[in-house]
């Protein structure tokens with residue numbers, strides 16, 4: 001049995017090859033916390049967390065270090081860790097940065113468990129390696145750049161691309177979608193993401209206008225926690241509404257589905273509660289018969305999609321590549337999961353030192 005020795009949490013700020021522009025702000029650097037969970041048996045489990053803003057980097061590191069002190073010499077097994085730590089947050093509430101920190105430990109503990117068994121994570125979970133359909137996830141890049149990226153999507157064999165919209169006017173949204181679709185043709189479908197930028201009345205107007213453009217989905221048109229608003233939009237339009245990257249744990253997922261807020265689900269591995277949370281979300285999606293896509297964390301989710309009953313699309317957005325020794329490979333629009341132990345994370349030490357936040 002693996003037992004917990006120590007945890008190292010390293011804050012880094014990784015420059016993105018291409019800034020991610022959204023209608024709710026631009027991300028030029030990925031603030032990540034790299035986690036190395038060491039066991040007494042010598043196995044090291046790894047994961048990373050994405051804090052979106054550098055303001056949250058140090059608090060997450062501190063939280064992880066505080067949690068590590070509680071785990072010293074305890075079983076390094078995901079369910080045992082959860083059962084031990086969850087009651088500590090009954091009064092504060094297990095959400096936000098608490099959930100993120102616990103998810104980082106959960107992911108690293110699953111990685112360690114798989115390495116200890118000499119199995120890739122997906123095999124430990126009962127799956128077999130298979131290519132995972134991935135989509136080319138892009139930002140709010142305007143027409144010219146959007147069309148260049150659409151060509152890149154075709155060249156790399158993707159069957160789905162996503163762009164972010166929510167330009168100042170509806171006309172700009174439509175012009176951008178049409179131009180990108182024109183390049184993609186029938187080879188590659190297009191989805192769009194509003195990143196919560198619209199009010200419900202604004203969203204109603206835009207979604208109705210976009211409803212006949214053949215979009216694969218429309219993501220987060222209004223505030224992530226407005227289930228009633230999304231339900232109103234879903235009832236009045238027929239393009240699938242995609243929700244889930246802001247569900248902190250599975251309770252909001254249940255509430256959203258019960259409210260009829262959307263059609264498709266895309267939990268975020270960190271916010272949903274790590275690998276353990278993902279498996280619970282996958283069971284919920286199966287019960288509701290909802291196609292389930294992933295949100296970033298592509299290295300881990302490539303292992304999880306093969307064991308997700310309603311697996312839909314893996315989001316391909318390489319925010320951590322500069323610090324990874326073996327970034328996720330895409331061949332013909334599909335993620336290739338390596339048949340090697342664990343989830344496959346190892347750091348490029350020189351890059352970690354260079355991007356380390358002092």
Ligand SMILES: [Mg+2]
Pocket residue numbers: 193195219220245
């Ligand atoms: Mg999104």
